[in-house]
Amino acid sequence: MSKLPNTTASIFSVMSQLANEHNAINLSQGFPNFPVDKRLLEISERLLTENIHQYTPMTGLPSLLEKIALLTKKNYDRIINTNNELLVTSGATQGIYTAINALVNMGDEVIILDPSYDSYEPSVLVAGGKPIRISLNDDYSPNFNRVEDAITAKTKLIIINNPHNPTGKVWDEQDFEALETLLEKHTHVLLLSDEVYEYISFKHAHISINTRPKLLNRAIIASSFGKSLHVTGWKVGYLIAPEPLMKEIKKIHQFLVFSVNSTAQHIIAEYLDIVDFNEISTMYAKKRSLFQEAIKKSRFEILPSEGTYFQVVNYSEISDKNDVEFAKELIKNHGVAAIPISVFYKDAIDKKMLRFCFAKTDDTLLNAAHKLVKI
Numbered sequence: 503m504s505k506l507p508n509t510t511a512s513i514f515s516v517m518s519q520l521a522n523e524h525n526a527i528n529l530s531q532g533f534p535n536f537p538v539d540k541r542l543l544e545i546s547e548r549l550l551t552e553n554i555h556q557y558t559p560m561t562g563l564p565s566l567l568e569k570i571a572l573l574t575k576k577n578y579d580r581i582i583n584t585n586n587e588l589l590v591t592s593g594a595t596q597g598i599y600t601a602i603n604a605l606v607n608m609g610d611e612v613i614i615l616d617p618s619y620d621s622y623e624p625s626v627l628v629a630g631g632k633p634i635r636i637s638l639n640d641d642y643s644p645n646f647n648r649v650e651d652a653i654t655a656k657t658k659l660i661i662i663n664n665p666h667n668p669t670g671k672v673w674d675e676q677d678f679e680a681l682e683t684l685l686e687k688h689t690h691v692l693l694l695s696d697e698v699y700e701y702i703s704f705k706h707a708h709i710s711i712n713t714r715p716k717l718l719n720r721a722i723i724a725s726s727f728g729k730s731l732h733v734t735g736w737k738v739g740y741l742i743a744p745e746p747l748m749k750e751i752k753k754i755h756q757f758l759v760f761s762v763n764s765t766a767q768h769i770i771a772e773y774l775d776i777v778d779f780n781e782i783s784t785m786y787a788k789k790r791s792l793f794q795e796a797i798k799k800s801r802f803e804i805l806p807s808e809g810t811y812f813q814v815v816n817y818s819e820i821s822d823k824n825d826v827e828f829a830k831e832l833i834k835n836h837g838v839a840a841i842p843i844s845v846f847y848k849d850a851i852d853k854k855m856l857r858f859c860f861a862k863t864d865d866t867l868l869n870a871a872h873k874l875v876k877i
């Protein structure tokens with residue numbers, strides 16, 4: 503019997519394939535199409551001829567662990583113990599999957615806030631857990647009354663994602679305060695915080711769970727160098743978690759992955775000395791403005807994009823087709839690929855919304871916008 507009977511090809515593969523078939527501009531999948539930093543390539547070229555090709559220690563290359571600890575101290579003023587609170591993973595996806603499978607037992611409930619990133623639910627199902635999917639508010643802020651109503655004695659974990667894919671919503675200080683108040687009441691509930699877009703926050707500086715002392719002893723935090731360094735194909739990320747939780751996570755990691763790609767770890771460790779993460783938000787803020795400005799005259803309604811490299815638009819003025827159909831039509835008839843938002847909901851709730859990824863060259867964005875304003 504299938505463990506994931508309802509899982510089919512992801513919408514990202516479907517839309518990208520369709521985009522290729524129709525030679526459409528691909529603003530669907532979340533990855534940059536501009537070149538990576540030359541300095542990163544120079545480091546790669548030099549290091550690839552050195553002795554960096556064998557297994558690293560299971561939890562990560564020691565120099566990379568040290569650099570991540572320094573980064574966490576610098577950005578969030580949190581001191582982490584590299585021996586027992588940190589794990590390098592094959593991207594955030596593997597980190598999230600591993601954490602869930604280490605901590606969720608058969609029948610445990612996991613609260614997921616919809617619209618939600620597509621890897622959460624299957625990871626819970628493989629663990630034998632029960633995903634409890636509840637909707638965010640209409641403006642995509644968290645609704646803590648709904649979260650509280652969903653908590654039972656079986657709730658093991660709440661998964662949050664900030665800045666948020668697909669909507670670009672960013673949590674505010676009061677959201678974190680409400681979460682703290684809630685979790686203070688429900689001491690058996692753990693928190694998994696997906697912060698892969700931590701460096702792309704336009705509304706205000708990113709508020710990381712790393713900066714919330716009340717939550718640290720029960721929080722697993724997932725980060726992604728793929729997103730932060732524009733190298734999504736390298737699949738390197740990391741988890742931070744308190745020792746008792748990390749101990750269990752490592753048990754699964756050592757048999758699922760053992761050591762993450764050594765070359766990528768060595769290169770990233772060196773690159774972390776020179777990269778300036780502050781530049782990332784500024785760069786993407788410019789792309790967001792360029793894209794928003796360029797589609798302003800279109801019939802798409804532009805929703806706020808407070809973080810991430812995603813722009814959600816409402817197309818109800820253009821069509822009353824459902825969003826999956828409309829996204830396909832957009833590729834076939836107009837040459838632009840986007841992701842329909844309904845796929846991020848349990849019941850495929852269709853609000854006539856599409857997600858565009860603006861991690862693209864200015865030319866790509868302008869060409870896409872040129873097509874979109876004509877619709």
Ligand SMILES: Cc1ncc(COP(=O)(O)O)c(C=O)c1O
Nearest residue numbers: 593594595619667698726728739
């Ligand atoms: C919210 C969210 N979490 C996790 C990931 C996966 O990150 P990685 O490529 O490091 O596995 C993504 C990638 O799109 C994402 O959008």
